[in-house]
Amino acid sequence: MGIGPGGLEHLTPKAKGIIDEAQVIIGYKTYLDLIEPLLMGKEVISSGMRQERDRCARAIGLAASGKIVALISGGDPGIYGMAGLVFELASSTPPDRLPLFEVIPGIAALNACASRLGAPLMHDFASISLSDLLTPREVIEKRLEAASAADFVIVLYNPKSKARTEQIVKARDIVLKYRHGNTPVGIVRHATRADETITITMLSKMLDNHIDMQSTVIIGNSQTFVWQGLLVTPRGYTTQVDRL
Numbered sequence: 001m002g003i004g005p006g007g008l009e010h011l012t013p014k015a016k017g018i019i020d021e022a023q024v025i026i027g028y029k030t031y032l033d034l035i036e037p038l039l040m041g042k043e044v045i046s047s048g049m050r051q052e053r054d055r056c057a058r059a060i061g062l063a064a065s066g067k068i069v070a071l072i073s074g075g076d077p078g079i080y081g082m083a084g085l086v087f088e089l090a091s092s093t094p095p096d097r098l099p100l101f102e103v104i105p106g107i108a109a110l111n112a113c114a115s116r117l118g119a120p121l122m123h124d125f126a127s128i129s130l131s132d133l134l135t136p137r138e139v140i141e142k143r144l145e146a147a148s149a150a151d152f153v154i155v156l157y158n159p160k161s162k163a164r165t166e167q168i169v170k171a172r173d174i175v176l177k178y179r180h181g182n183t184p185v186g187i188v189r190h191a192t193r194a195d196e197t198i199t200i201t202m203l204s205k206m207l208d209n210h211i212d213m214q215s216t217v218i219i220g221n222s223q224t225f226v227w228q229g230l231l232v233t234p235r236g237y238t239t240q241v242d243r244l
Helices: 013-021 029-034 052-064 083-090 109-117 137-149 166-176 203-208 237-243
Strands: 024-028 043-047 069-072 125-129 153-157 184-189 197-202 215-219 225-227 230-232
Touching (some): 024 029, 024 052, 029 043, 043 052, 052 069, 109 153, 109 184, 137 153, 166 203
Parallel strands (some): 024 069, 125 153
Antiparallel strands (some): 153 215, 184 197, 184 215, 225 230
């Protein structure tokens, strides 16, 4: 299930109800810390980064044994979350050992960040993760080229880490091949949390700002503009009226 980027504040009633019902809660420690008040009296299994496969396999095993298990994802479990991996592992599990599954949606980072920036995703957009742990760098760059050439608004997940600093520079350079340097860019870190930061900048100066793994970067398309400190991407309604 997804708990949204802000934890308890953005937990849906459905997700809270499932957590209340669950006997076992499994998740990445950082996400579990966001819902700590709801974990009282539960069996809690937490682990660190890069242990996603083990978490999902354990959740499937415990659920198959008859326990009610909640596997926690940040944001939405179907957007760079745990839902896909659960189903991948389940597809190789004997049918007679499969538990029942339910995907509980949450607020994805791109939703939360867009709401803090104004209305940058009002038209077609592409979401691209810059992490090359699971996706080859050349594939990521190919997707950046295609999205930039097609004038999509681009949402960048996992833009930069301590060990991975080159990809964000390459991403900026690729987009600059197709867009003006003054294209609006929004950077949101820790969206909707107490230590949230929001930055409005432009493509040519994007890298002058603090960007890390807790940040989501939204790069506007050729029509995106800044109004009163907000990013706005027109859908075309006013143009439609003019045509009429």
